[in-house]
Amino acid sequence: xxxxxxxxxxxxxxxxxxxxxxxxxxxxxxxxxxxxxxxxxxxxxxxxxxxxxxxxxxxxxxxxxxxxxxxxxxxxxxxxxxxxxxxxxxxxxxxxxxxxxxxxxxxxxxxxxxxxxxxxxxxxxxxxxxxxxxxxxxxx
Numbered sequence: 001x002x003x004x005x006x007x008x009x010x011x012x013x014x015x016x017x018x019x020x021x022x023x024x025x026x027x028x029x030x031x032x033x034x035x036x037x038x039x040x041x042x043x044x045x046x047x048x049x050x051x052x053x054x055x056x057x058x059x060x061x062x063x064x065x066x067x068x069x070x071x072x073x074x075x076x077x078x079x080x081x082x083x084x085x086x087x088x089x090x091x092x093x094x095x096x097x098x099x100x101x102x103x104x105x106x107x108x109x110x111x112x113x114x115x116x117x118x119x120x121x122x123x124x125x126x127x128x129x130x131x132x133x134x135x136x137x138x139x140x
Contacts, residue, residue: 001070002070003074004070006061006074006110009109012031015028017070026110028111031060070096073096075102076110
């Protein structure tokens with residue numbers, strides 16, 4: 001299971017996946033809001049463009065969360081994002097059955113949030129006790 005960071009922007013969204021090995025850099029991708037000229041059909045009928053865009057965004061988020069094996073999402077929303085886009089993302093995340101935590105947007109996007117997340121996690125760990133020479137469990 002992993003943590004995915006999504007930052008919503010007026011022109012699209014940016015996402016990053018916190019790596020399992022904290023020494024590795026986070027994966028980071030930028031996307032524009034889905035809008036393609038060819039229509040989405042349902043039972044042989046074309047969906048209106050707004051609904052087609054919604055279906056594409058649901059699919060994109062579901063694929064992202066499935067491929068990342070996400071169980072937690074940190075969601076940042078920039079101030080000028082359209083309310084309907086926020087609603088679409090909230091519904092998609094609700095159906096994905098992941099824990100969602102709202103976080104402050106970062107000027108470096110999801111990558112900046114991921115770096116801060118990893119840094120905060122590492123700094124929260126107890127430093128090793130230099131006086132104790134017992135090796136960590138599993139290395140005895």
